[in-house]
Amino acid sequence: MNIILVSxxxxxxxxxxLGMTQIVICLCLLIGLGVGFTVILxxxxxxxxxxxxxxxGRQSEAHAQQQMYVRSSLDEMAIKLGQMQxxxxxxxxxxxxxxxxxxxxxxxxxxxxxPAQGGPLVTxxxxxxxxxxxxxxxQHLSKVIADxxxxxxxxxxxxxxxxxxxxxxxxxAPVHSGFYSSNFGWRIDPFxxxxxxxxxxxxxxxxxxxxxxxxxxxxxxxxxHPQYGNMVEIDHGNDIITRYAHASRLLVKxxxxxxxxxxxxxxxxxxxxxxxxxxxxxxxxGIAQNPVRFLQKTTS
Numbered sequence: 001m002n003i004i005l006v007s008x009x010x011x012x013x014x015x016x017x018l019g020m021t022q023i024v025i026c027l028c029l030l031i032g033l034g035v036g037f038t039v040i041l042x043x044x045x046x047x048x049x050x051x052x053x054x055x056x057g058r059q060s061e062a063h064a065q066q067q068m069y070v071r072s073s074l075d076e077m078a079i080k081l082g083q084m085q086x087x088x089x090x091x092x093x094x095x096x097x098x099x100x101x102x103x104x105x106x107x108x109x110x111x112x113x114x115p116a117q118g119g120p121l122v123t124x125x126x127x128x129x130x131x132x133x134x135x136x137x138x139q140h141l142s143k144v145i146a147d148x149x150x151x152x153x154x155x156x157x158x159x160x161x162x163x164x165x166x167x168x169x170x171x172x173a174p175v176h177s178g179f180y181s182s183n184f185g186w187r188i189d190p191f192x193x194x195x196x197x198x199x200x201x202x203x204x205x206x207x208x209x210x211x212x213x214x215x216x217x218x219x220x221x222x223x224x225h226p227q228y229g230n231m232v233e234i235d236h237g238n239d240i241i242t243r244y245a246h247a248s249r250l251l252v253k254x255x256x257x258x259x260x261x262x263x264x265x266x267x268x269x270x271x272x273x274x275x276x277x278x279x280x281x282x283x284x285x286g287i288a289q290n291p292v293r294f295l296q297k298t299t300s
Contacts, residue, residue: 073131080138087145094152098159168236170214171295172260174244174280175267178205181277184290190274199288200243200281207276209267211244214280214295219256219264228279229271232264239286245279246270 181204189196213234220241221233228245232252235241248268258264269276282291 070131073135077131077135077138080135080142084138084142084145087142087149091145091149091152094149098152168215168217168238169240170236170242170282170291172212172214173295174211174214174242175203175205175209175278176212177209178203178278180204180292184288184292191272197288200245200279201291203267203278203280205267205276205278207248207266207268209278210263211247211265211267211278213258213260213262213264214242214282216260217242217258219252219254219258222250222252222254222256225271227272229273230265230268231271234258234264239284241283243279243281243283245281246273246277248276 180201182198182202184198184201186195187198188194211232215234215236217234217236219232220235221231223231225231225245228243230247230250231243231245232247232250233241233243244265246267246269247265248270249266250264251266252258252264267276267278273279280291282289
């Protein structure tokens, strides 16, 4: 192989002859230089660049994980918020029922409207709340709402029980007209002329006047009695019974459930009676009570 060198300074050309050995040596030198240059580039220049690329990759991965955490936290808080909204709706309905049970007007509370708020603006230098803090507050508020719900339900149960108890107490007069012809207590017996205990009150009303149940209950007796005549006895529970005596006609049967104010008989003068009237008794644990005072106590 011949290499011709041309130079302006020398004014002539030179020829260099290379054999096969020299050519192989040159090629090896060129390959060695290329490999060395590649190794230098890999060991020196790319090291800083690769570290920067790795750092950027880790930062991107951390940012993606943070975004996933934020989305997950928001989803959890959204679910909790929906649960709390449902709990608040139940509390609103419960508040309306309690208002009715206690005799209050629902419009005085306006459960279906947000509470009125206002006041001057006072800013705070406190940093923004984190998702963790918001989730913690929502969890605490949810527990408080659940606790209030349980307590209000217990209160509603007590109020309803009291209402039922009042409905089962003799609080309604058994007749809607007439006057007392004989009160509860000691009196001169109209048949013997002796001092005797009168265990009820007598309503002097015309024969055939409707007799109504003083409270709801179950008919325990509906038949003719030697002294009471045609009599109805109603069991109101809690050891309380009422008796309606001297009726001309009975309209109920034993075991029948009656409501307060329901007609059960008609006034008459059967049994130990001097004329058309209703003998009305209230007994607690078998002991006669003053019906007038009893009714006044339950209706006050």
